[in-house]
Amino acid sequence: MKTALIIGGGFSGCAAAHQLEMLSGWDVTLVESAPFLGAGVRTQWFGGHPYTFGPRHFLTPYEETFTYLNAIVPIRRCPEHEFLTYVERDNAFYAFPINMTDVRTMPDYSEIQAEMDEKKREEFRGAKEAKNIEDYWIGSVGQRLYDKFIDEYSKKMWLIDDNKKIDTFGWSPKGVALKDGPRAAWDSAISGYPYAPDGYDYYFGFATQAARVLLSTTITNFDIPNKNVTFNGEKKSYDIIVNTIAPDTIFDECYGALPFLGREFHKIVFPTETVLPENVYFLYYANDEKFTRLVEYKKFTHHVSPTTLIGMEIPTFGNGKHYPMPYQSEQIRAERYFADMPDGVFSIGRAGSYLYGIDIDDCIRQTMLMAETLRAGGQDHPVPGENYRFPELQR
Ligand SMILES: Cc1cc2nc3c(=O)[nH]c(=O)nc-3n(C[C@H](O)[C@H](O)[C@H](O)COP(=O)(O)OP(=O)(O)OC[C@H]3O[C@@H](n4cnc5c(N)ncnc54)[C@H](O)[C@@H]3O)c2cc1C
Structure with a gap:
């Protein structure tokens, strides 16, 4: 052996x-x-609610990884799940990844459209040649949408003062940014979470x-x-x-x-059966709040309780090597x-x-x-x- x-x-x-x-x-x-x-x-418990350290839901473009895991811990598919981003300057929640259905409702739609038309003429040249995440996003969706969704979020996510420092960004979902419909970005991925109460x-x-x-x-x-x-x-x-x-x-x-970043994780119980709208599983916050996102675990676990648990993540130096x-x-x-x-x-x-x-x-x-x-x-x-x-x- x-x-x-x-x-x-x-x-x-x-x-x-x-x-x-x-x-x-x-x-x-x-x-x-x-x-x-x-x-x-690993699943932990608080107030009778199962939760993990951050959301940890299963989202994959690879059929074989789903088939493999599903055979061991059966996975409940949740293709309807939505992520929303709170944009304080519009006092509105929009779906993320950014999509045209929402963009058309924005108060500054005509200015955004002008930026897009201009960009179209340039055939996204800026985005293709971008050397950092800021240039890529501005090249992909224009300055206004970058300012609303990406600028503050990315800085707090990485605890940096300048997004130009991020010069590797293959993971960023920019390529799917401007389709119609709130779930367009995830259409090709399998989304789910184990049926078992202990995940x-x-x-x-x-x-x-x-x-x-x-x-x-x-x-x-x-x-x-x-x-x-x-x-x-x-x-x-x-x-x-x-x-x-x-x-x-x-x-x-x-x-x-x-260098790595860690996360502070906070769990908060609310006195209602659910907090987020029906198909919304995550909320992202793209403003000056310290936290990046909230997740409502019940959406994944479907456990029954008169209360609900929300998880909140705050980027930190230390407290785990979670983010290279x-x-x-x-x-x-x-x-x-x-x-x-x-x-x-x-x-x-x-x-x-x-x-x-x-x-x-x-x-x-x-x-x-x-x-x-x-x-x-x-x-x-x-x-x-x-x-x-x-x-x-x-x-
Ligand atoms: C907050 C957060 C939320 C996430 N949400 C999602 C999500 O929704 N969906 C998704 O697909 N992915 C998500 N991820 C990513 C995914 O969960 C991770 O990529 C994955 O769990 C990493 O597993 P790992 O085994 O590589 O590393 P780890 O989970 O870090 O495991 C490494 C292990 O090594 C042990 N260890 C460390 N040093 C030593 C030592 N010297 N000797 C012995 N043992 C040691 C540690 O205790 C640890 O258990 C998330 C990640 C984070 C941080």
Whole structure:
């Protein structure tokens, strides 16, 4: 049997354990510093309401990731779900991504239209050549819509004073911005949430059932070039390592620390059955409020209660490595760490890939690609070459 170590028992670590079980022939150890699996995707309870750390709903363009997850934790589809953005200057809620049906109702529609006509003549040249997220959005939708929806939101989301600093932005949904109808942007994606009251929790146990799972255990020393790590005071060596934590951590920050943002999370119970309108699941706030969005969990979970729980997220420095910064310079730094990972070391998941664009479905897909790589190598040569991460998954 070949040996595999999985560093971290969040969604990607658990999904990796399941893929290795299905490959067979692997003796898998998963080490997780928290006393539970799933990290922020694990369901918690407050006032009888299930919630997770942030929304964590399943939204995917990949049929195969839905089919895979749905077979283990059946998913209730919610194609009707809408996101609204509150724009204080219009004192109005509009659907996000921005769509033409709403734009036509805006008080300054004629000015917006003039900007669009002008842009049309330029064939979105500005957007195509944009080097940062501000130029891209202004090039895509014009200054006025950028000011309403993006400017303040993006600055508070990333705790920055200038959106021109964001020079990688493949994940931003600009390409779908100006269709008709409030849900146009999500038409091609599968949207859903597990039926089970405890959300994805069954998945974490199921996916890791064949692995040796060590909870409340932190890996303290990493010798990645030799595929050795130390935990519980013992040094151990593995045939492959699947890393799901920040790549700088496993190299003792030898090229400098990679910046991340964290989140403060607040849960608020309201004395009514529901708070948000029928098909609205998220509210985004694009003004000077400190919080970025609110989510009403009942919309996903359908649990019955005379009260309802709303989750609120506030970007912070610290309190978790949740959001890799979307700066090219930092991605170049991350590449230096990836380049030092030998054959047989995969770095996956949001922190492990150092990519904000990695969501739950991408975590699953990355582990599927990892399994494909291992399978293609056969039992004798299961160690992959350069496939330590999967840049084509950026979106
Ligand atoms: C607030 C928020 C909301 C989100 N909402 C959505 C959403 O609605 N839909 C969606 O698809 N995606 C969403 N995402 C993204 C998605 O949930 C994540 O990409 C995914 O859960 C990341 O899982 P992971 O396993 O890569 O990383 P993590 O969940 O960060 O897991 C890493 C694990 O490693 C452990 N660990 C760290 N250091 C060590 C160590 N030294 N030794 C041992 N263990 C260690 C940690 O305790 C943790 O459990 C959201 C993310 C956030 C932050």
